[in-house]
Amino acid sequence: MLDLGTSFLTSVARDPQGLALVDGEVRLSYAEWLTRISSLVGAFDRIGLKRGDHLLTALQNTWQAATLHWACQLAGLIVTPVNWRVNPDELDFCIENSESRALIYQDVSDGAVAASARASDLLVMRAGSSSARNREFSFDALCSERAADASPRVSAEAWSIMLYTSGTTSRSKGVPRRHRAERAAGIAHIAQNLYRRGERTLGVMPLYHTMGVRSLIAMSLIGGTFVCLPRFDPQRALALIAAEQITNLYLVPTLYHDLVHCDAFARTDVSSVRKLGFAGASMTDGLLQKLADAFRPELFVNHYGSSEIYTFTIDQDAPAKPGSAGKAGINQQVKVVKLNAASVADVAGTGEEGEIVALLAGDESFEGYWRRPNADARALREGWYFTGDTGYVDRDGDLFVTGRVDDMIITGGENISPVEIESCLSLHPAVLEVAVVGLPDERWGKVVTAFVKRSRQVSEQDLDKYCGESGLAAFKRPRRFVFVDAIPKSPVGKLLRRLLVAGEYQIESMPPSMPVALPGQNVALKGTEGRGVLGGVTAEWANHDGCE
Numbered sequence: 001m002l003d004l005g006t007s008f009l010t011s012v013a014r015d016p017q018g019l020a021l022v023d024g025e026v027r028l029s030y031a032e033w034l035t036r037i038s039s040l041v042g043a044f045d046r047i048g049l050k051r052g053d054h055l056l057t058a059l060q061n062t063w064q065a066a067t068l069h070w071a072c073q074l075a076g077l078i079v080t081p082v083n084w085r086v087n088p089d090e091l092d093f094c095i096e097n098s099e100s101r102a103l104i105y106q107d108v109s110d111g112a113v114a115a116s117a118r119a120s121d122l123l124v125m126r127a128g129s130s131s132a133r134n135r136e137f138s139f140d141a142l143c144s145e146r147a148a149d150a151s152p153r154v155s156a157e158a159w160s161i162m163l164y165t166s167g168t169t170s171r172s173k174g175v176p177r178r179h180r181a182e183r184a185a186g187i188a189h190i191a192q193n194l195y196r197r198g199e200r201t202l203g204v205m206p207l208y209h210t211m212g213v214r215s216l217i218a219m220s221l222i223g224g225t226f227v228c229l230p231r232f233d234p235q236r237a238l239a240l241i242a243a244e245q246i247t248n249l250y251l252v253p254t255l256y257h258d259l260v261h262c263d264a265f266a267r268t269d270v271s272s273v274r275k276l277g278f279a280g281a282s283m284t285d286g287l288l289q290k291l292a293d294a295f296r297p298e299l300f301v302n303h304y305g306s307s308e309i310y311t312f313t314i315d316q317d318a319p320a321k322p323g324s325a326g327k328a329g330i331n332q333q334v335k336v337v338k339l340n341a342a343s344v345a346d347v348a349g350t351g352e353e354g355e356i357v358a359l360l361a362g363d364e365s366f367e368g369y370w371r372r373p374n375a376d377a378r379a380l381r382e383g384w385y386f387t388g389d390t391g392y393v394d395r396d397g398d399l400f401v402t403g404r405v406d407d408m409i410i411t412g413g414e415n416i417s418p419v420e421i422e423s424c425l426s427l428h429p430a431v432l433e434v435a436v437v438g439l440p441d442e443r444w445g446k447v448v449t450a451f452v453k454r455s456r457q458v459s460e461q462d463l464d465k466y467c468g469e470s471g472l473a474a475f476k477r478p479r480r481f482v483f484v485d486a487i488p489k490s491p492v493g494k495l496l497r498r499l500l501v502a503g504e505y506q507i508e509s510m511p512p513s514m515p516v517a518l519p520g521q522n523v524a525l526k527g528t529e530g531r532g533v534l535g536g537v538t539a540e541w542a543n544h545d546g547c548e
Contacts, residue, residue, distance in 0.1 A: 001180040004073035004160055005152030008220055009034075015223035018198070022244060023063040023228035030223070033067070034149060040071035042147030047123055047137065049102055051076035051153055054162065056100040056122075057208075058084045058091070058109040060230035064127040064139055065207045066216060068104060072161075073179070076154035080162045080174075081208035083491055084108050088115035093171060095119065097370070098162060104139055156180035162370060163210060163307045174370030175307045184363035185310035186217035188331050192314045193248065193277050193301055197222050200247045200272075202240060204229040204255070209492050210307045211279055215250050234262035238270070245272040250303075252280035254493030257287055257433070260294050270295060277301040278318075281494050282401060282419050284426030284434070285322040292319040302326060304401055309385055310364040312356065313399050323423060324398045325391070331363040336393055339405070339415075344384045353392045353415065355405055357384040390417060407497055409438030411446045416476050418448075418497070424472050425450060430458035433487045436478065437497045450478035451500050453487055456512045483508040 002010070016031040028036070049055065055077045059065040065081075072079040080098045082091065086109060095103070095118040102123040105113050107130050113119050126132040127139035156179045164172040189195075201219055203226040205212035219226045227244045229237055232255055240246065249256075256278060259265060276297045283302070292300060302318040304325040305311045312334050315326025328334045336354040338346045348354035359365070360383050369375045379386050390408060391401040402417035409416040418436035425434045432455040438446030452463070460481040467477045485506045488499040499505065 001156040001183060003152055003154055003156045003158065003179040004070075004183055004217070005076075005150070005154070005179075007183055008037075008070050008073065009152070011220045011223060018223045019225045020220070021063055021066055021226055021228070023066075023230075026063045028063070033070075036067050036143045037071045037074065038150040039143050039145050039147045040067060041075045041150040043137075043142035043145060044071065044075050044077065047102075049075070049077060049123070052078065052159070053102065054078045054080045054098040054100040055102045055104065056095060056098060057081045058086055058103070058105040058112065059127060059207070060084050060106065060108060061203050061205075061207055061212065061228045062106070062127070062230050063228060064104075064106070064143075066203070066226060066228065067143060068139075069161075069207060069213070069216060070220075071150075074150040074152055076158060078159045078162055078176070080164075081206075082164060083206070083208055085491055086112050088112050088117070090172075091116045092118045094164060095122065097171075097174060154179070156183070161213065163208065163213075165307050173372050173375055175366050176370050177366050181310075181364055181366065182213070182217060184331060185214060186221055188311055188329055188364060189214045189218045190221060191330060192303070192311065192316070193218075193250070193275055194299055194316075195222055195224070195248065195275070197224075199224040200227060200244060201225070202227055202229055202237060202246050202249055202251075204232050204237060205251060206492060209280075210305070210310060211250060211252070211492075214310065232258070234258045235264050238262060238264050238268040241273060242269050247272055248275040248277070249273055250277040250279070252493035253278055253283040253287060254281070254489055256283075256291055260287075260290055261432075265294070273297065275299045275301070277303055279303040279305060280492060282323070282422075283318070285423045286426035286428075286431075288319055288322050304399070305329075306387065308366045308379075309358050309360075309362060312358050312387070315398070321398065323400050323419075324394075325401050326398055329364075333359040333362070334399065336391055336399070339390070339408075344382045348392065350395055351392055353390055353402060353417065356387045356389045356391045356399070356401065358387060359383065360385050407437070409436075409446050409448055411438060411441075411444045411448060412475070414475055416448060421448065421450065421467075421472065421476055421478065424467055424470050425452065425463065425478075427470070428458065428463065428466050430454050430456045431463075435487045435495055435497060435500060437500045439480070439501065447479045448476065449480040449482060449500075451482045451484050451487060451505065453484055454508070454512055483511065485509055 012030045012034045017029050020030045020033045021028045082094050091112050104125045106127045125137040125139040132138045158179055159176050160179045160182045162174050162176045201215050216226055300318045302315040304313045311329030311332055313325045314329050315324045336348045336356055338348050338354045388405050390403050390405055391399055402419045421436045422434050425431050433453040435451045439449045441447040488496040
């Protein structure tokens with residue numbers, strides 16, 4: 001297996017004049033990009049960085065972030081990206097935990113860096129047009145200095161990157177990954193998405209997230225173009241799709257949702273997009289169908305994976321079997337074991353919900369968390385990675401992911417997965433977004449509760465009736481509905497159920513007043529009065545006209 005530095009040089013040799021990177025007015029061919037990358041490698045040498053050093057980054061998806069990634073691969077540095085929204089405490093934790101020697105940031109993270117207790121101990125580089133502070137280097141200036149073309153300095157066995165997984169109840173965990181695993185994942189991504197030479201992708205999934213990194217590497221392998229979008233904005237994304245003739249999208253469901261619900265979508269030419277892929281979270285049946293109708297793609301891939309092991313399973317025709325995550329990827333083997341299984345040999349039966357486990361010997365796999373032996377002991381057992389995800393295998397051998405082990409709702413002795421309920425409710429025309437959790441209840445232990453962002457007027461009774469008519473088993477139907485202004489999500493669009501359980505949400509401030517008409521119903525459009533019980537709090541409203 002090639003190291004990633006050599007891999008990039010082979011791409012330059014194949015397509016020296018091919019368009020590699022776009023970021024606003026910056027448009028670089030592969031040969032031009034190598035010149036900037038080489039300048040940065042030379043600069044790293046001059047300021048004293050050495051092979052094996054961690055380099056922490058807090059950057060949006062810009063030409064600087066993409067250039068830095070490849071410079072680290074050639075220089076043998078371990079790129080260690082964090083969310084550009086990082087706060088000072090999180091930044092200090094990552095600096096200390098990774099033992100980073102250098103930090104690169106841009107204006108948007110200025111406050112966190114300035115308030116950090118540890119950043120001043122590092123070699124610091126500031127990217128962008130703003131002037132660097134005292135003792136800081138200008139990243140952009142370093143990229144413009146003359147240097148000989150860089151040569152690879154490490155083998156495929158060297159560490160390439162360390163991603164931090166999102167923490168829930170504890171600190172984030174570092175996931176170090178080798179060059180060979182990163183390149184294997186990139187090749188698998190190309191094969192599983194049927195990418196062709198010269199593809200163009202929208203580079204909006206952040207480069208501190210495995211999806212963003214995978215898109216960057218995949219495009220390099222096929223002479224493709226990575227079009228940067230520093231921060232997701234649906235109108236800007238649609239404008240770039242049309243202007244740059246984007247051929248594939250690889251996004252989390254939330255970003256797709258915002259794209260197709262943007263006013264500009266109907267008047268934007270998206271016909272260049274022929275392949276859709278999603279990962280990071282389950283996609284509701286309603287959104288799946290809306291995307292299939294809106295884009296009419298040649299390929300619509302549900303990719304199920306993680307930072308630790310890039311690909312678990314792939315379904316290349318997601319609309320044909322909603323909810324299916326398909327079968328194991330080309331570098332993987334997966335199975336479902338019984339919940340709380342003592343051994344991987346304790347396999348769940350067909351249709352039986354359990355915990356999903358993946359083979360650690362796969363080419364894309366990591367080898368363990370960064371200095372977290374307790375986390376390794378929980379997740380790595382008998383040569384398998386215990387994902388913490390729940391799911392089942394159907395009679396066709398397809399995997400269905402139903403949630404997280406910690407998200408499972410146990411009510412009256414029954415195990416209920418929130419995903420099935422969310423998929424059902426998402427198909428109601430008045431439901432814009434929905435999340436289901438279990439809230440404490442003295443009698444039942446947990447009671448199934450649906451948090452709903454409405455697009456128009458609909459009552460709790462209407463939604464309950466809809467669930468029943470849709471065939472949702474009575475014991476799975478929500479016993480409470482909470483209407484909210486927004487469903488809490490992480491910066492990359494993952495649903496944060498724990499915040500709903502903790503009560504960290506905003507009750508709907510102004511309920512929409514347009515009733516929704518289901519088939520066979522006639523509804524008068526006028527001011528309405530309503531009353532709903534919202535998680536034990538009664539909300540009242542009256543005489544609100546118009547739509548949200």
